[in-house]
Each structure stands twice: as structure tokens, then as C-alpha cells.
Amino acid sequence: MKTPFEAIALEYGQRKTPRVVAKGQAELAQRIIEEAKRQGIYVAEDPQLLALLSKLEVGEEITQDMYTAVAVILSWVYWLKGMQPGDEKVPPPQPAKPSNFGKVS
Numbered sequence: 001m002k003t004p005f006e007a008i009a010l011e012y013g014q015r016k017t018p019r020v021v022a023k024g025q026a027e028l029a030q031r032i033i034e035e036a037k038r039q040g041i042y043v044a045e046d047p048q049l050l051a052l053l054s055k056l057e058v059g060e061e062i063t064q065d066m067y068t069a070v071a072v073i074l075s076w077v078y079w080l081k082g083m084q085p086g087d088e089k090v091p092p093p094q095p096a097k098p099s100n101f102g103k104v105s
Helices: 026-038 047-053 064-081
Strands: 006-012 019-025
Touching: 006 026, 006 047, 019 026, 047 064
Parallel strands: none
Antiparallel strands: 006 019
16 A cells, blocks of 8 residues: 655744644655745655654644754754855845935935
């Protein structure tokens, strides 16, 4: 028997602990992955981590027994993005306001 295709999305950055923000199977799983990729979010395939995370409901924070597995994925994402721990807590820079330099009134 084939297991259903699943996806679980975690949010981390403004919170102390990652939490589940989306989960689904089949078509919904595919939509979660497509939306993540569209937004430039890295997608990892880890069947063991998926099995652990699938025990959580949307809105729940990961449990302490999941910290190491999630930290491995986060360290991979940090490396891919050229980030350091703590960078996720810094708000992105605001775009510069246009200057009036050279503007004739």
C-alpha cells in the first residue's frame, strides 16, 4: 500500500520555536509545496521528520524531541541563504525613499 503524498510547512523567525503553519496530503500537499517554492521558501524532503511533524496540528509548536531534526533543516536553509543564526529575527531592510535630488520644482 502506497502512503499518501504529504507536506508540512513550518514557520520560524519571529517566534522562539518553529510551529506548523500548513499541512496536507495529495493535492493540498502539492499546493503547499508549489506556494513555498513560489515564495522562494526552500523545500526539504525528510520522511523521518515528516513522520514526527505529522503528529502536530496546524498552529502547534514543534516539541523538544523534534528540535535536533528541525535544527538540521534550518542549518541547511541558513547555509543556502548565506545567513547566520539570529538573522531571521532582524526585519528586512526597508526600501529607500526616493530623494528629491535633481528634482526641479
